[in-house]
Amino acid sequence: MTVGEWCEVWLEGYRTRRESTVRQAEVHIKIIRAHFNAVPLSAVKPSDVRSWTAKLKAEGRADSYVYAIYARLSQLFSDAVHDGLVARNPCSRRTSPGMGKQRPYVATTEQIWAIYEAVPPGVRPAILLGAHAGLRLAEAAALRPSDVDFMRGVVSPAIQWPDRPLKSHISRSSIPIPQEMAFELAEAVRLGKGKSIVTDEWRNPGGPWTIERGIRAARKSIDDLPDDFRFHDLRHYFASLLIASGLDVKVVQARLRHASAKTTLDTYSHLWPDRDESSREAVAAVYLTRRKSGDGSVQGTA
Numbered sequence: 001m002t003v004g005e006w007c008e009v010w011l012e013g014y015r016t017r018r019e020s021t022v023r024q025a026e027v028h029i030k031i032i033r034a035h036f037n038a039v040p041l042s043a044v045k046p047s048d049v050r051s052w053t054a055k056l057k058a059e060g061r062a063d064s065y066v067y068a069i070y071a072r073l074s075q076l077f078s079d080a081v082h083d084g085l086v087a088r089n090p091c092s093r094r095t096s097p098g099m100g101k102q103r104p105y106v107a108t109t110e111q112i113w114a115i116y117e118a119v120p121p122g123v124r125p126a127i128l129l130g131a132h133a134g135l136r137l138a139e140a141a142a143l144r145p146s147d148v149d150f151m152r153g154v155v156s157p158a159i160q161w162p163d164r165p166l167k168s169h170i171s172r173s174s175i176p177i178p179q180e181m182a183f184e185l186a187e188a189v190r191l192g193k194g195k196s197i198v199t200d201e202w203r204n205p206g207g208p209w210t211i212e213r214g215i216r217a218a219r220k221s222i223d224d225l226p227d228d229f230r231f232h233d234l235r236h237y238f239a240s241l242l243i244a245s246g247l248d249v250k251v252v253q254a255r256l257r258h259a260s261a262k263t264t265l266d267t268y269s270h271l272w273p274d275r276d277e278s279s280r281e282a283v284a285a286v287y288l289t290r291r292k293s294g295d296g297s298v299q300g301t302a
Contacts, residue, residue, distance in 0.1 A: 049070070122198060128184055130234030137211060141211060145195075153182045156174040208231075
């Protein structure tokens with residue numbers, strides 16, 4: 001069986017995933033087939049994989065994207081091994097390209113409020129839901145009045161736009177919000193005729209396009225905001241806000257509704273404050289206690 005033939009078989013079994021997940025896989029597989037299509041599965045060697053990823057980089061693709069395509073090839077071969085089609089996976093740590101992940105852009109609080117003021121009134125609730133509750137774009141667009149407990153101050157995403165299941169089970173986790181934000185969302189419900197929280201210019205439910213269009217128009221007028229700033233960057237701001245407030249990784253993971261703490265750390269570990277001084281002070285306290293107890297002092301040596 002060739003790589004191209006296996007891609008077709010594999011993709012058919014993969015179509016049980018979400019539509020957007022399948023589309024992403026199709027894009028990756030198109031790139032894989034462009035290089036390996038007619039090559040027998042058993043003929044692909046680790047050296048072939050290394051030269052292929054080097055070619056992808058030479059074509060100008062970002063390191064993070066090359067890694068994503070490589071990970072897809074590894075997934076294809078892992079499943080081929082499981083099916084008994086090949087004896088081993090040519091992808092390993094020795095063939096893996098660097099992940100090349102860039103640190104996410106974190107807007108300032110002033111920039112967030114400037115975006116809020118610059119977007120149309122119907123889009124403003126989406127800015128709050130992204131920056132102060134960490135909702136994803138499709139979640140914010142689909143949020144219904146029934147998904148918010150205005151009295152207790154709790155947001156509970158239930159669907160993605162337009163009416164699709166959430167990304168994962170953990171995505172259904174509730175998010176506490178301050179009462180001030182609950183008041184803002186309640187006012188948005190009135191603007192949306194009681195049917196939706198995010199609205200377009202005609203007061204109809206506003207979809208992802210309505211939100212992103214509002215942000216694109218607003219970012220031009222805000223100092224130092226990147227030209228490619230998008231709704232998902234509001235989620236980065238939310239993460240930075242929680243970390244700066246002293247919350248630990250498990251709490252931040254829960255609020256972002258990540259599947260694991262590893263995902264949270266891989267993306268935001270650089271935002272946690274440097275603990276060198278804290279650890280130094282912890283050990284210094286031991287010496288201070290010893291001196292106060294009169295047991296002696298540390299002597300230098302020649």
